[in-house]
Amino acid sequence: MTAMSPTTGPAPAGPASVHDQGNGIRPTHLAGTHTFGPPVPKPSPFFQHGFGWLVGSVWLFYLGQPLGTILNHPGGFAKWFSLGALVAFGLSYVLVFLWTRRMHIEERQPRLRDGLVWLGVTLVLGLAMLPGAGGDWMVGLVYIAASAVMVLPPRAAVVAVAVVAAQPLLLPVLVPEWKHENGLFFSIVLAAFAMFGVTRMIDHNMRLTAANREIARLAVAEERARAARDLHDILGHSLTVITIKAELAGRLLPDAPDRAKTEVNDMERLAREALADIRRTVGAYREVCLEEELASARSALSAAGIEAQVPRSADVPEPRGTLFSWAVREGVTNVVRHSGATRCVITVRPDAVEIADNGSGPVAAAGAGGSGLRGLRERAEACGGQLSVGRAPGSGFVLRVSVPA
Structure with missing residues (x-):
């Protein structure tokens, strides 16, 4: 992980960078942050x-x-x-x-x-x-x-x-x-x-x-909100899938130990991926891929015993592809956690992505909900898009993110 200095570029993070005597790098403290850069000269x-x-x-x-x-x-x-x-x-x-x-x-x-x-x-x-x-x-x-x-x-x-x-x-x-x-x-x-x-x-x-001072305070608050949103999106989804697979492995262990071992291996892989995601997120270099999220959604829904209708691939240009990846991750996490559904359909179009189930999960307004929906709404607004959540006729919970093409 690296820490960026506005005047010196990337600087190695960790204890060594704090005490680096050779290049004059010193920690410059702002309440709530850990920023590395050249020492600020004191007023005369x-x-x-x-x-x-x-x-x-x-x-x-x-x-x-x-x-x-x-x-x-x-x-x-x-x-x-x-x-x-x-x-x-x-x-x-x-x-x-x-x-x-x-x-x-x-x-x-x-x-x-x-x-x-x-x-x-x-x-x-x-x-x-x-x-x-x-x-x-x-x-x-x-x-x-x-x-x-x-x-x-x-x-x-x-x-x-x-x-x-x-x-x-x-x-x-x-x-x-x-x-x-x-x-x-x-x-x-x-x-x-x-x-x-x-x-x-x-x-x-x-x-x-x-x-x-107010700009600095708002910058700290915005960075905290961004970090909280990213960590929620990463850990919420990964831990939910790991929990589902752990329950499945526990049920399979007496009768199908080979399949239980496969689920345990998947849990190890997911845990390592989540750890890598956290490291990349803290370093501000994390990216998500829509096709990877669709594959992960298919695996998570299957482990939860939910019939999944998920496209194999999707051709969506950036930055909509990244936004739709977060939408798939948040939507599938909510389906697995809250819906009680038996079927989930994910639809991806160039201008929108939709996650619908036949369950009875909670209905939240677009501006309400937990931190996950709130973070997804902020991401959608930043891309000029719109988040819609609710119930569709004859269906369960529906989450849709649309961005004008």
Whole structure:
């Protein structure tokens, strides 16, 4: 059996492949699967931990203007108090960015109350720069607008940005010493748009990550369903025939030991074939042949004491031939197990296969039944065909799979 790697092709399965040091193959684990392939590189520690600090800090260059004004201010309490407030203001903005980034990574939205608290703290720190920076403190409004986009819901953020953007136009009217800042108005608006784009990019990346996780989960579920369907189709039929032949050999053993020996040999052959089928199925290389299934059906029905009318050969092109093979296997298994029939007729046409008996087996709807019928329905739908089960007038149970020619 081989395990396929998407980058290296077939890789030998088993313990040796797990510890193969020569070609770099390592098991890459996904919940519910055992996949072999080259080791997935771990994310750089910088991008895990330092990227947020870099992206948040790169915008602090806007604070150069109030920083220069504070440094040129005459020494004293006002200068150092304002300088401390500026450092705390910049640190607060970076922490807001990191906090909202973590919230997005954890697929959570900041609460409105928490967002307002962050904005309030940032605004207070910005106002604390007033003694040393004077009117240049308004540069901090750029960061307050960007923070509003990060921590508030969209509608509330629009209102907050509009209010903040109006301040460079209104405050100089109230405080004549402060310069009228038209450029600052546009900087605030552009910063808000830029931060909106950053938050949307983070959201989209998180959604893409969640979608990839869901795709992986669905792929695992689909593979499990396929494996369960294939194993049911293989083991259900083979074990049913082995059970029937074992019962027949037990009855024949006292009076016809030679024929009982033949049945035991058939059981051994069937067991070996079933084991080989399982190995091929696990390796995803299993194929079924319609003529072989017809011959196996004839043998199983005969061993069960059911009169069989089965064609010797059938010329059906693929992929219908494979689908009809599974239909014959499932239909005959149900006849032997459940029908209580004395006669079974298998009809094969280029566009359909039908298994009918004269028994009193259960009638199931096409979408119902056990896992065998459900798996056969899925196979038929995958080929653009249709599964029909029920009773025909004057007959017993009928299973039909048809595919448009």
